[in-house]
Amino acid sequence: MSDIIDVSVNFRPNTKVGVYDYLRIDRSLVKPFDPDGYIAEMDQAGVAMSGLIANVSANGIGGEEHFVRAEELSPFLKKYPDRYFGWVGINPLRKMEMVRYIEYAVKELGFKGVHVYPHWFGVPINDRIYYPIYAKCCELGIPITLQVGTHSMRSGAKCVGRPILLDDVAFDFPDLKLIGLHLGAPWLEEMVMLAKAYEHVYIIADAHPPSTWGKPLLDYIAERDWANKDGSHKVMWGTDWPVQTVAKSLAEVDALGFDPEVKARLIGGNARRILGL
Amino acid sequence: MPDTVKAIDTVVNIWTPEALAGRPDRRQFYTGKIGLDTGTFEGISHEEMLRRMDASGIEVAFLIAAKVGQLGHPSCYHVPYELVADAVQAHPDRFRGLAGLDPTEGMRGVRAFEHAIKEYGFVGGHFYPHWYELGPDHAKWYPFYTKACELDVPLQLQVGQSLVYDERYPRRSVGRPIALDAVACDFPELKLIGIHVGIPWTEEMIAMAWKHKNVYIGCDAHSPKHWPQAFVHYLNTYGQDKVLFGTDFPVLGFERTMAEIRALDLRPGVLDKLLRHNAAKLYRL
Numbered sequence: 001m002s003d004i005i006d007v008s009v010n011f012r013p014n015t016k017v018g019v020y021d022y023l024r025i026d027r028s029l030v031k032p033f034d035p036d037g038y039i040a041e042m043d044q045a046g047v048a049m050s051g052l053i054a055n056v057s058a059n060g061i062g063g064e065e066h067f068v069r070a071e072e073l074s075p076f077l078k079k080y081p082d083r084y085f086g087w088v089g090i091n092p093l094r095k096m097e098m099v100r101y102i103e104y105a106v107k108e109l110g111f112k113g114v115h116v117y118p119h120w121f122g123v124p125i126n127d128r129i130y131y132p133i134y135a136k137c138c139e140l141g142i143p144i145t146l147q148v149g150t151h152s153m154r155s156g157a158k159c160v161g162r163p164i165l166l167d168d169v170a171f172d173f174p175d176l177k178l179i180g181l182h183l184g185a186p187w188l189e190e191m192v193m194l195a196k197a198y199e200h201v202y203i204i205a206d207a208h209p210p211s212t213w214g215k216p217l218l219d220y221i222a223e224r225d226w227a228n229k230d231g232s233h234k235v236m237w238g239t240d241w242p243v244q245t246v247a248k249s250l251a252e253v254d255a256l257g258f259d260p261e262v263k264a265r266l267i268g269g270n271a272r273r274i275l276g277l
Numbered sequence: 278m279p280d281t282v283k284a285i286d287t288v289v290n291i292w293t294p295e296a297l298a299g300r301p302d303r304r305q306f307y308t309g310k311i312g313l314d315t316g317t318f319e320g321i322s323h324e325e326m327l328r329r330m331d332a333s334g335i336e337v338a339f340l341i342a343a344k345v346g347q348l349g350h351p352s353c354y355h356v357p358y359e360l361v362a363d364a365v366q367a368h369p370d371r372f373r374g375l376a377g378l379d380p381t382e383g384m385r386g387v388r389a390f391e392h393a394i395k396e397y398g399f400v401g402g403h404f405y406p407h408w409y410e411l412g413p414d415h416a417k418w419y420p421f422y423t424k425a426c427e428l429d430v431p432l433q434l435q436v437g438q439s440l441v442y443d444e445r446y447p448r449r450s451v452g453r454p455i456a457l458d459a460v461a462c463d464f465p466e467l468k469l470i471g472i473h474v475g476i477p478w479t480e481e482m483i484a485m486a487w488k489h490k491n492v493y494i495g496c497d498a499h500s501p502k503h504w505p506q507a508f509v510h511y512l513n514t515y516g517q518d519k520v521l522f523g524t525d526f527p528v529l530g531f532e533r534t535m536a537e538i539r540a541l542d543l544r545p546g547v548l549d550k551l552l553r554h555n556a557a558k559l560y561r562l
Contacts, residue, residue: 095463096426128416129463135420138384172383172417 002046003264005271006246008087008145008181008206008238009033009050011073014057014066019152030242035076039083045246048268049083049277051238052076053115054105056089060156061122065091070105077110085277087115087145092123092130099136106140112275113137114144115181119151124160126168134173143177143275145204148191149184163191170198177274182207182240188216195220195234196227202274205266206238210252221266222258232262236271283336284535284552285562288403288433288472288497288523291340294320296360301352306442307527317527323364326526327371333531336553337371337562339400339523340364342393344377346408352446353408355379358389362397373560374399375433380409380417387420394428400560401431401468406452407439413452414459422464431468431559433495436482437475454482461489468559470521473498479505486511486519493559496551497523501537509541517547521556 015027035052042050054068070088077086088105090098105111114137118125125146137144148166151157163184170178179202184191194201205213205221218224220231239249253267271277297320307313321329330338342361346353361374376393379386393399402425406413413434425432436452454475461469472495475482486492496504496512512520524534543551556562 096423096466099423099427126416128414128419128459131416131419132423135384135387135423139387168416175384 002048003268003272004045004047004250005049005051005236005268005277006047006239006241007051007204007236007271007275009052009241010055011052012055012068013242014055014059016059016064016066017057017152018154018156022154033241035080035084039080041246042083045250047246049085051087051112051275052084053087054089055115055117056091057117058120061120061158063156067091070101070109070111074109085275086111087113089115089117090133091121092116092118092133093121095129095132099132102133102136103140106142112277113142116144116146118146118161119157119159122158122160124165126165130169134169134176138173138176143179145179145181147182148180149182149187163187163194166194166201170194170201174198174200176200177202179204183213183217185214188214192216192220192231195231203235204238205235207240207243209244210249210256213256218256222262232265233270235266236274237267281334282549282553284334284522285337285339285556286330286335286524286526286531287339287470287521287556288495289338289340289526290343291356291361291364292321292326292527293323296320296356300354301443303442305444306440310440311528313527323368327368329531330371333535335531335535337373338526339373339375341375341403342377343403343405344379345405346446347379347381350446352443358393358397358399361399362393365398373562375401375403378402378404378421380404380411380415380421383417384420387424390421391424391428394430400562401433404432404434405439406434407448407450410449410451413456422460422467426464426467431470433470433472435473436471437473437478454478454485457485457492458488461485461492465489465491467491469493470495472523473525474504474508476505479508483507483511483516486516493555494520495523496520498525498528500529501534501541512551513543513547517550518555520551521559522552
């Protein structure tokens with residue numbers, strides 16, 4: 001078995017949001033994730049493990065909440081413990097309820113980390129309402145990943161996750177494994193700066209086709225610039241399925257021409273180490 | 278001694294010579310501004326404290342293991358939790374422990390707080406927003422609020438003006454009572470006690486206690502004979518279940534404070550609630 005790990009796969013995407021119209025995606029083609037069938041696709045692409053997200057979003061800020069419960073996903077984590085691991089998604093506006101939910105999902109259901117799509121909830125990711133969530137992740141010793149950078153277009157969300165906002169969080173929670181999701185685009189330099197500045201800040205490179213990844217990120221992964229000694233160890237590849245798909249995304253990673261060891265870390269080794277898989 | 282319940286003083290500083298040893302010099306503040314007698318300022322034994330409590334009708338005192346500013350500055354200090362834990366262990370029917378909080382300690386402080394509750398049996402937390410110039414609604418306090426919710430213990434914090442306790446380290450008054458509004462909205466289950474009345478924003482503090490089910494007021498640190506009229510009215514009427522007795526000893530002495538409270542001639546039943554029942558219920562004693 002290969003050691004390729006796709007860290008981000010949405011379990012049940014929210015197809016109500018307007019970005020589907022903007023990107024001209026035919027909603028009828030977006031099928032619910034089929035955990036049994038998807039194994040075959042992973043096998044074909046040589047993917048050892050996928051990180052399933054119990055994703056939480058809303059139809060615009062203040063709009064209808066789309067909440068995939070951890071229990072929906074956990075049977076598949078149990079059925080395929082070597083193939084799937086779980087991210088528990090949250091709505092940060094629900095505060096203590098989410099703190100207790102995270103503890104339950106991690107301790108009772110075996111989820112590996114917390115996942116947030118902040119822009120659906122309208123509150124900056126360094127706001128006080130996030131601090132109970134960060135504190136609980138520290139206590140449980142689990143990573144948290146938050147979408148940073150641009151938000152979904154034409155969907156009633158707003159940008160509350162510029163990467164630089166993670167600076168407060170990383171400073172206040174130095175032991176927290178804090179992972180910027182979706183590259184931080186269009187502020188790649190900001191995201192890379194934070195990963196350099198803090199031992200436990202990481203990047204998930206997903207959602208954007210690898211062929212479009214910007215130079216600051218590519219240079220960081222390849223450790224090309226002089227003030228960069230750890231970039232090949234701090235970035236994890238993912239698809240953000242259904243936004244990207246494994247075979248195509250991996251082919252594009254190949255085309256980037258990284259050294260074999262660097263590529264191996266990017267598409268699996270780092271995830272195994274950082275997420276403790 | 279008048280025929281009333283035995284009081285619970287919810288705000289008391291541990292004041293033995295041992296506890297005071299090595300602290301920054303606060304002589305000017307205590308003997309000057311506050312007018313504390315030199316003998317008491319130098320420290321009193323627990324036995325002497327208990328004698329004074331007995332003479333005043335106070336059965337139980339909550340001793341604060343206060344965290345007073347971020348360590349590293351000569352004006353700041355932390356009372357070790359163990360010092361209060363030892364006092365509680367020596368006099369379990371007379372003392373209870375409160376864990377001081379320092380928001381700059383982050384998760385290390387949160388873990389120490391949890392340890393104090395679970396292992397030392399402390400009954401709650403205590404903090405001074407002004408010593409860190411971080412208002413009660415600042416993000417850095419939120420991990421502590423989270424933990425207090427989880428442990429289901431009350432937190433008391435100084436609201437209203439703060440003073441210049443040490444001229445080398447003047448701090449701004451950041452604890453306006455209205456700052457509790459955000460906290461209580463974000464943590465409706467959290468039991469918060471604004472101590473030191475909230476002066477000079479007493480009515481703001483009353484508004485918070487009236488608005489939020491789990492927000493209370495500590496009447497300590499200000500002489501009862503000088504309490505604002507609005508506060509006396511509140512605790513005597515619609516706020517009679519929401520005010521807790523305290524002295525902030527040695528800022529106020531036990532005997533005189535109790536005498537002044539009795540002289541307020543509160544409505545029947547109110548005095549017992551103030552002196553004991555409200556604290557006993559909130560802290561589950």
